Amino acid sequence: MQLDGVLFFPVTPFDTAGAVAEDVLAEHVKHGVAAGPGGVFVACGTGEFNALSVDEFERVVSVAVGATAGRVPVFAGAGGPLPIAKRFAEVARGAGADGLLLLPPYLVSSPQAGLVRFVEEVSQAGDLPTIVYQRNNAVFTPESAVEVACLPNVVGLKDGLGDIDQMQRIVLTVRSQVDKPFQFFNGLPTAELTVPAYRGIGVELYSSAVFCFAPDISLGFYKAVTSGDTTLANRLLTDFYLPLVQLRDKVPGYAVSLVKAAVVRTGLQAGGVRPPLTDPSPEHLQELDRIIAAGRAALEG
Numbered sequence: 001m002q003l004d005g006v007l008f009f010p011v012t013p014f015d016t017a018g019a020v021a022e023d024v025l026a027e028h029v030k031h032g033v034a035a036g037p038g039g040v041f042v043a044c045g046t047g048e049f050n051a052l053s054v055d056e057f058e059r060v061v062s063v064a065v066g067a068t069a070g071r072v073p074v075f076a077g078a079g080g081p082l083p084i085a086k087r088f089a090e091v092a093r094g095a096g097a098d099g100l101l102l103l104p105p106y107l108v109s110s111p112q113a114g115l116v117r118f119v120e121e122v123s124q125a126g127d128l129p130t131i132v133y134q135r136n137n138a139v140f141t142p143e144s145a146v147e148v149a150c151l152p153n154v155v156g157l158k159d160g161l162g163d164i165d166q167m168q169r170i171v172l173t174v175r176s177q178v179d180k181p182f183q184f185f186n187g188l189p190t191a192e193l194t195v196p197a198y199r200g201i202g203v204e205l206y207s208s209a210v211f212c213f214a215p216d217i218s219l220g221f222y223k224a225v226t227s228g229d230t231t232l233a234n235r236l237l238t239d240f241y242l243p244l245v246q247l248r249d250k251v252p253g254y255a256v257s258l259v260k261a262a263v264v265r266t267g268l269q270a271g272g273v274r275p276p277l278t279d280p281s282p283e284h285l286q287e288l289d290r291i292i293a294a295g296r297a298a299l300e301g
Helices: 022-035 054-068 082-094 112-126 142-149 164-177 191-200 215-227 230-248 254-264 282-300
Strands: 039-042 074-080 099-105 130-134 154-159 183-186 205-208
Touching: 022 039, 022 054, 022 215, 039 054, 054 074, 054 082, 074 082, 074 112, 082 099, 082 112, 099 112, 112 130, 112 142, 142 154, 142 164, 154 164, 164 183, 164 191, 183 191, 191 205, 191 215, 191 230, 215 230, 215 282, 230 254, 230 282, 254 282
Parallel strands: 039 074, 074 099, 099 130, 130 154, 154 183, 183 205
Antiparallel strands: none
């Protein structure tokens, strides 16, 4: 399975009682898919995988699969303690997901052999195409990345570390030693800011949280980058993405809660975030509105 285009990471809406708002999620996914992403990644980081029960996760994946209606692949999150990660992987398959995004294991230090074993066991349990997310305590060497890439169900590596030198070594080593289709992804928060750097080392795919609330800006940037329109790409980076990242960095967790707040401001009743995240302050919401308006102005030139 080869992915292409902008990758859509929906939020998980909650109603006023705090339960998953399935109808709102379906609307959110349908609206996003209509805009033309290359894939849907549900119940992942932006979708608050960390805050979902197994039952909620199953419903979220099932709703996303139904709303997507086969138009693009649906990947679901899995991760955490090994038994839980395996259970989520099994549930994702049962709910109709086309693949998994494997998040890091529980926050313990582990040797490379242990990380490889973790990936192997979870990818076997789900028996789905699996993209491994490198970040936090799941950091691979070029050698262990090759081991992971050779596993039957593993089809990609998503980087959330941001070490360009290390990632270049992984890309070169895997591509020279692994004889099967394998894709690399830029998975840094607000990935567009680092797209030019990652494209320079041959990593062209990236996740777009902005697509959740401003698909016009997200797709406009993607088209500018892929067509070589550096003037528009740099204008969007300067006027929109850089201020958005600066706002995001003011409070831990804003990579998720700012996105969800922006979705709510489009008129979708997605609710707030669950602890340990917190919703943005009123002044930060006003700043967010200004940034989005500046992004649309930059898009229009």
